[in-house]
Amino acid sequence: MERKLKSYKPEKVMFYFENICNIPHVSHHTEAISGYCENFAKEHGLRYYRDVAGNVVIYKKASAGYENHDTVILQGHIDMVGAKTNASGHDFLKDIINIDEDALESGYITAVDTTLGADNGIAVAYMLAILDDDTIAHPPLEAVFTVDEEVGLLGASALDTSVLHGRYMINMDSEEEGVFITGCAGGLRSDLMMDTVMDKTENAVFRIITKGLKGGHSGSDIGTGRPSANVITGRVLERIRQTADIRIVSLKGGAVDNAICNYAEAVISCTADYDMISELCAIMTRELREEYAGIDDDILIEAETADNHAEAASEGDTDRIILCLRQLPYGVISRNACNINMVETSLNPGVMLYENGVFRLGYSIRSSHASAKRELADRIRNMAEYVGGRCEESGDYPSWPHRHNSLLCRMAGQVYNEMYHKDPAFEIIHAGLECGIFAGKMPELDIISYGPDMYDVHTYDERLSIRSAERVYDFTLKLLEKL
Template identity: 35%
Template sequence: MDMHALEPRSVWTHFFTICSIPHPSHYEKALGTELLSWAHARGIHAVMDSAGNVIMKKPASAGKEGARGVILQAHLDMVPQAMTGSAHDFTRDPIRPRLDPVNSGWLVATGTTLGSDNGIGVAMAMAILEDDTLAHGPLECLFTTNEEDGMDGARAIEQGPLTGELLLNLDGEDDAELTIGCAGAIRTAAVLARPAQVVPQQFAWFEASVSGLLGGHSGVDIDKGRANATLALVGLLAKSREPLSLASISGGTAANAIPREARALIGLAMDRVNAFQNEFHSEATALRIALGDRDPGFTASLEPQTAEASPRQALAPADTEALFAVLGALPNGLVAMEPDMPGLIRTSLNLGRLSGSVAAGQFKLDTLVMVRSSSDTEKEGLGATVEKRLAGAADHGWSVSQSRPSVTPAWTPNSASPLLAETKTVYRELFGKDPRVTSTHGGLETGLFRPRFPAWDMISIGPNIRYPHSPDERVEIASVARSYRFVRELLTRL
């Protein structure tokens, strides 16, 4: 199979162009500018707002002027995750797509996330805009920024620029599903600080690390029992009976991705090294057995550091112990399932990003936690629990400051939606079976749109995407063709 001969050709051509332009969260400007140039060259009305969102408009086809306006919506940014040891710079280097060497029916990237979430949605919308053979009503496209790290673009959308009544969110990840609801979310950022101390010269230093984990999307994969690399490493170190001094620690890159690897620089007295190594490896073996097939690549290691690489300052052992206790007390992973919807996650938590080191005599730790829930009450309750436990570090002499960079409401399903009814009919006629109507534990921008645009009738659809937010991300080629056919047919009927 020739990757550059994939069908529908227009969709894949646009997607490969998107891959060639770096566009991680917060760095979508170049891609947005390219979309503006593309639209203007084809006589399509297009503007970029102050948040970097791109809005395009195309008049109705002849005879469809009286149809309800449709908004096709997708986001411009992607989650930047690379394989261990990769030097890929997501702000400068293009994504390199390739056919999956094991199953050529799927497209993957070379050592990184692919960005089919949500580049395929953007590409489908662009292909529809340039197709003058398609009969449709008034058509608008909304391409938003920073969906993956706060939904800033969606928050900036105002009344006025968009006049459509029906919104098709193209951020779905299963072509057999019609999504009509999503979880809400709270992102809690915390900064913990404590004076460091000068460490004894006769200390031994190790880089402790956890790697090889599957990670994944903190919404759709959080119920799979996979380890959080950061918390796994903290747990291994916390179980040591030896006094440890922490000089630095890091794990994870995004609130909505389960950390796949973590590392820490740890020091201790030389006469305690053998006992520490034995404890660490024993606990790592036990954790590997406990994880089993849920995370078969789990690896934990201790690498001795040279004297030249040894730090001069670190946390005192008592402060290290207190920090590990605070982090270990955080709830994590799956919290509750929906009692009336088998298989649907209700509430979860992910410690997505953590980074700590010594500067100017202070050890400073930055954390980013994401709480998700379809229940706003549970979301607020769990968010408060997280913040209370992080604040508990103050009882051990740490200074603590916290904020909520973003709070997103849940999108409550509306099973009586006229758009849902029409979409189900079209799906059934095209594919000879009923779609699954569902809600997702992942976050969608529709959750932000609902309270501000209550008249919009919304649904989310998309092709089969697996392992999003990880370097194993892949999109099924045949599914892209099915999804594009579905969207085209739906537009002719609305």
């Protein structure tokens, strides 16, 4: 297989990044890439540790002259979000990520019709390149490769940190060069589920499609006000219900709870005819484009006829499903009182599914305050109980509090200024990072997070700046040299 990134720098980083792209590693299916990291350690004669969850830690002794320096932990996750265009036949469990060669000329690495996995494959490539280079000056290193970050930081939660002895940790799971992250929100996944009664329907069947939305990351992009296709679907169904009797046959929107859904379908049985449904969709398209002008300009609601289905949700269960879609909040719940640009609490219904008589809404809850996170989880549970359903919670992780006396942050700022003759930004973000897990388990650990410029992560438009990836790698090497 011809290597598409062989002409780009840093050579070793690009070599390992392309290798990672050639290994399917969507969340919950990381056995192969865990094995790849383990085999890397064996081939390079490096001590390693692999736990039952699939996390891998690779140890490298200090370079000459750095033997007495404090150990530094390098950390990133080896799973990726799997999102693709509606026309794509990509199978994330067996197909490799197809790097778009045409996009390389514009200075970006992107994939054809799927997520790229630079979140967080670039961090994995950085760590492997560093471990593979004996010319780098560095203190003792512990490279930590965690699984299933994208589905609730599960790998970091499972890791026994007694195998780590670092004083400093560099997490490389951020997406804007020159911005150093020093704190983040906590999070929780909540799934609302409801069993329904399905019975025969004789009415016409239509498919309502919501598309053209930007989508995005439910942490870093939620503050933009971008709408969710799942939420819009609820609005469309409610509007149709005001003029006709409807029953839901099926619903499908979103693949993961931590992405803003950009495409959704609802199949309904309805007493209205196609012309009325089509006209209503056109009206809502105009209304929504006006409502979200400058935020999401290409929203499109379409209707098409569908094959008749023998069964649909009962009228009462249809009402309850629409109630769930309509009445639970979405988006930013609160912002920081001292910095209105900083989101403190949010709720994202990333997954909507109704099939075989079971309805499910998968929510990502984020907050800097444990009490606010609990309040939203309770509201979802209350709704589930009200409609006769149930609620399951998972992936509860803590926030990462800002550390005011961080020596690592001060050193990173100095190195950045020396290299680029300007000061970096230090921020606390709304997205969840594994740093909170490590900070909770290792209270004395001094942590910073950064990364190269990436755009539209968790979507099929995800792209990585090649030049930025090179600069951030050079910065990392200089920071290790100073530590």
